[in-house]
Amino acid sequence: MKKKIKYAFPKTLPVMCGYIFLGIAWGIVLAEAGYNFIWAFFISCFVYAGSMQFTMVPLMVSAVSPVTMAVTTLFVNSRHLFYGLSFVESFKKIKQMPYMIFGLTDETYSVLCGCKNEDPDEKNREAWFWITILDQSYWVIGSVLGALLGEFLPFDFTGIDFAMTALFVVILIEQMLSNPKKNVAVAVFGMLSAVICLFVFGVEKFLLPSLLITVTFVFVFSLFYKEKGGSKNAV
Amino acid sequence: MQFSWYTVILIAITAVVTFLLRAIPFMIFGGGKQMPDRVKKVADLLPAAIMAVLVVYCLKGDLLTIQSGFNVASLGTVAALIVVTLVHLWKRNTLISIASGTVVYMVLIRVLPLLIK
Numbered sequence: 001m002k003k004k005i006k007y008a009f010p011k012t013l014p015v016m017c018g019y020i021f022l023g024i025a026w027g028i029v030l031a032e033a034g035y036n037f038i039w040a041f042f043i044s045c046f047v048y049a050g051s052m053q054f055t056m057v058p059l060m061v062s063a064v065s066p067v068t069m070a071v072t073t074l075f076v077n078s079r080h081l082f083y084g085l086s087f088v089e090s091f092k093k094i095k096q097m098p099y100m101i102f103g104l105t106d107e108t109y110s111v112l113c114g115c116k117n118e119d120p121d122e123k124n125r126e127a128w129f130w131i132t133i134l135d136q137s138y139w140v141i142g143s144v145l146g147a148l149l150g151e152f153l154p155f156d157f158t159g160i161d162f163a164m165t166a167l168f169v170v171i172l173i174e175q176m177l178s179n180p181k182k183n184v185a186v187a188v189f190g191m192l193s194a195v196i197c198l199f200v201f202g203v204e205k206f207l208l209p210s211l212l213i214t215v216t217f218v219f220v221f222s223l224f225y226k227e228k229g230g231s232k233n234a235v
Numbered sequence: 236m237q238f239s240w241y242t243v244i245l246i247a248i249t250a251v252v253t254f255l256l257r258a259i260p261f262m263i264f265g266g267g268k269q270m271p272d273r274v275k276k277v278a279d280l281l282p283a284a285i286m287a288v289l290v291v292y293c294l295k296g297d298l299l300t301i302q303s304g305f306n307v308a309s310l311g312t313v314a315a316l317i318v319v320t321l322v323h324l325w326k327r328n329t330l331i332s333i334a335s336g337t338v339v340y341m342v343l344i345r346v347l348p349l350l351i352k
Contacts, residue, residue, distance in 0.1 A: 014333045035242075046250040056249055060242050069245045073252040080253070082285060084260030085278040088270055091261065104257045106289060113282040114329070159341040162312075165293035166319045166333040168286055173323050175283040183283035190287035195298065203295050207288070214284045215277075222276040 008130035011115065015107045016138045017163035023142020024149075024157075026053050031147040033057045040147035044140045049105065052076045053143075078208050082215060083109040090122060096129045103132035107164060111135070114171045117178055186221060190214045307351050311343030 027040050035057075047053055055076050059069055083104050084091075091097045104112075111131055115124065175183045190210075197210035264270045270278070291298070297313075300306035319336035326332065 010330065013330055017333075017337065043246055047246060047253055049249075049253045052249060052253060056245070060245055063239075063241055064245070066244060066248050069248045070252050073249045074256070077253050077256050080256045081259055082281060084257060085264075085274070086282050088260055088264045088278070089275075092265065097261075101258050101261055102254055110286060110289070113286065116282070159344050160337060162315060162340040163333055163337045165290070165312075166315070166336040167329075168290045168293060169316065169319050169336075170323050170329050170332050172283065172286040172290055173320065174329075175286060182280060186280050186284040187287040190284035191291055194288040194291035198291065198295055198298055199302075203299060206295075207292060210288050210291070211285070214288055215281065218280045218284050219277050222273070222280055225276070225280070 004124075004127035005130050007124050007127040008134060011111050012131055012134040012138070014163045014167040015111060015135045018107065018161050018167070019135060019138035020142040020145075021157050021160045022050060022164075023139050023144075024146035026050070026057075027143040027146020027148070028150050029054065029057055029146075030143070031150055033061050035060070035147070037144045037147035040143040041140060044136075044143040048103065048136055048139065049077055049080075050139075075208070079106075079211050080104065082211060086113065086116070090116070090125060090128075093122075093125060094129060100129065100132055103136055105135065107167070108132050108135045110168055110171050114174060117171070117175050182225065186214075186218050189217050189221075193217070307347045308344050310351075311340055311347055314343055315340035 023044065026044075027037070030040050030043070031037070043053060043056075047056070052073055055072060056069070059072065064072075083106075084101065086109075087100070087104070091100050094100055108131065112128055115128065115131070116122065172187060176187055193213045194206065194210040197206040197213065200206070201209055264274065294312065294316075297306070297309040300309050315336045318339045319332050322335045323329075323332035
């Protein structure tokens with residue numbers, strides 16, 4: 001277990017920077033809406049979805065209908081539909097599979113993609129559970145801290161969440177370097193489609209259309225793309 | 236604020252819908268049988284594409300300022316992105332790349348507004 005944590009912990013450091021401080025930001029929002037740290041703890045334990053947790057606070061305050069809540073969640077989190085696809089076979093071999101699925105946030109997904117990319121045979125797969133649970137613990141700790149301390153924090157941490165952007169950029173670079181033939185084309189397309197969708201659909205609604213277009217493109221691309229040598233790990 | 240079961244129900248709905256969304260691929264392709272090769276190929280190509288979309292998602296605020304003219308904070312973002320990319324190509328060490336980019340970003344968003352008025 002020690003060995004697995006030793007592998008997992010450094011991989012989660014960027015997420016720690018992001019989650020603790022984003023968690024604090026959310027905790028403050030929640031506390032200002034009138035819910036104390038106990039609510040923060042339970043919501044971050046059971047919902048565990050960053051952007052949706054920000055979205056849900058005003059909806060809780062105005063006591064919207066359950067249907068509104070469900071539909072909003074569906075839209076805000078719809079991108080998660082695609083994350084599991086990359087891990088169906090891998091998670092089957094993990095004992096804590098239900099928790100792995102529950103914990104598949106954007107950031108944990110990214111870290112696990114990074115692990116898979118540098119370790120295609122998944123020798124360290126057993127450590128993935130620790131990555132997932134460490135990530136959630138940062139989020140829970142941040143949320144509770146934010147709700148407890150509110151704005152009394154001693155230092156202005158504005159900008160530290162750039163760590164998350166940097167994490168995504170680094171993982172993307174690694175994917176493109178490790179397998180340029182396969183990954184550069186789809187990455188460039190994904191980026192273009194997201195930028196175009198951002199300007200066409202606006203900031204609130206662009207994520208789902210850009211993912212749908214990108215997944216469609218990847219499907220078409222996969223029909224023409226042939227892996228060399230037939231081996232699974234061939235470059 | 237007093238305790239309200241209604242709020243608990245709303246939270247439970249959010250939790251369940253979020254989990255179901257994450258679980259759908261596993262419900263479709265889980266079970267005993269293997270994923271079809273066609274789907275496996277797509278799943279194998281998806282991470283890089285999704286990561287690219289997520290990068291744009293993180294930068295959405297800065298990208299939109301292009302429409303409304305120049306923004307000092309966005310300059311910090313561009314500089315920090317260049318730092319992350321160059322440091323990573325140089326060292327290939329994830330933590331060093333992320334830390335240096337984040338420090339540059341945090342310094343620039345504080346210093347740039349003072350320099351450029």
